[in-house]
Amino acid sequence: MAQHTLEMITETVGYFPGSVNIGFVQGKTGAILIDSGLDTQTAKKIKKGLDAIAQPLSAIVQTHAHADHFGGNAYLLSCWPAAQVYAPPLEEAIIRYPLLEPIYLGMGAQPLDELRNKFLLAEASRVDHLLPTEGRVEIDETCFEVIPLPGHSWNQVGLVVDRICFSADSYLGEETLKKHKLPFLVDAHETLLSLVKLLESNYRGYLPGHGPYTTSPEAVLTQNIHCHRRLYGMIEEILSEERTLEQALALVCERLQISIENATSYVLYRTALMGYFIGLLKEERIRYRFAANQWLWGKHDGLDR
Known part of the structure; x- marks a missing residue:
């Protein structure tokens, strides 16, 4: 499906489908x-889509600061300089200074x-307004509910308008989940809490950043929860013997049949695994210590898991 083709969900809410779904809300003065x-290529398709319905760009609301979610800003803002940009705290710093992403x-x-x-x-993109991580905010005379959905990124948020939940990367569509095997996140514990929050919610519809729109998210949310818990168990088993992060990563990738062949893939998988370590550490299922100039991680002593 062409990414510049707008799919409407309600009279005022829709999205541009693609490898990264881009939400659309009709504001008072524009989109x-x-x-x-x-990137710019994607943004040009979005501009074409907005031009097709004669809508100027009023605002961009960022759910989080990963390059695939804000890379189109610069081009779109060059086309509509008056458009306002909203982003959550901390996430906004990376949007303004994107070198921070490859740095971290x-x-x-x-x-x-x-x-x-x-x-x-x-x-890089300017950010005009800090978005609260929870509560309500009015943008171009349209009311949004902001819900915290951390885990995939530190201050990731979901946005609800007209009872449609734009859930960012809090969960992945089934095909995307199968493809990635070790999903990117910075805190698996927070990721699971965000998934439970969505599972307990009752919105009219849900649109993830990667995956299809659905009015019945229970199955895909449950699949995501099971995926993370399954990875928890695998990592705990691997850490039954103390290992460094890099040693554990090699074994996890071997188990999941992942072949890392470039630096980009390596740093993404390494960060993701550390995010699972953080989750397991918070739940007191693993521990770490330093020995022989190595940072060693192991299954928590005395826990019957």
């Missing part, structure tokens, strides 16, 4: 987009040239 996609993925060091690609390093 409000929820995220902007990966590269353990804080100067990023390798190989990490300076459009998937990790988007073009």
Whole structure:
């Protein structure tokens, strides 16, 4: 399906489908987009879609600061300079200074040239307004409910308008979940809490960042929960013997039949695994210590899991 073809859900709410879904809300003076996609190429398709319905861009509301969700900002803002950009705290800093993404993925060091690609390093964008991580906000005379959905990113939010929940990357569509095997996240514990929050909600419809729109999300949310819990169990088993993060990553990838062949994939999988470590650590299922100049992780002593 062409990404510039707008799919309407209600009279005023819809989305541009694609590898990254981009939300659309009809504001008082123009279109409000929820995220902007990966790059200029995507943004040009979105502009074509907005031009087709004679709608200027009023605002872009960011759910989180990964390059595939704000990479279209720069082009769209060059076309509509008066459009306003909203983003959650901390996420907004990365949107304004996108080099921070390959920096944190590269353990804080100067990023390798190989990490300076459009998937990790988007073009910088201004952010005009801090979005609350919870509560209600009015944008172009349209009321949004903001719900915290951390885990995939630190201050990721979902946005609800007309009882349609734009749920960002809090869960992945079934096909995307199968493809990635080790989903990217920064905190598996928070990810699971966000999934339970969505499972207990009762909105009219749900649109993830990657996957199809649905009015019945229970099955896909449950699949995501089972995926994370299954990975928890695998990681605990691997850590029955103390290992470094890198040693554990090699074994996890072997189990999942993942072949890492470039720096981009490596830093994404390494960060994801650390996010699972953080979740297991919060739940007191693993521990760490330092020995022989190594940071060793192991299954928590005395826990019958």
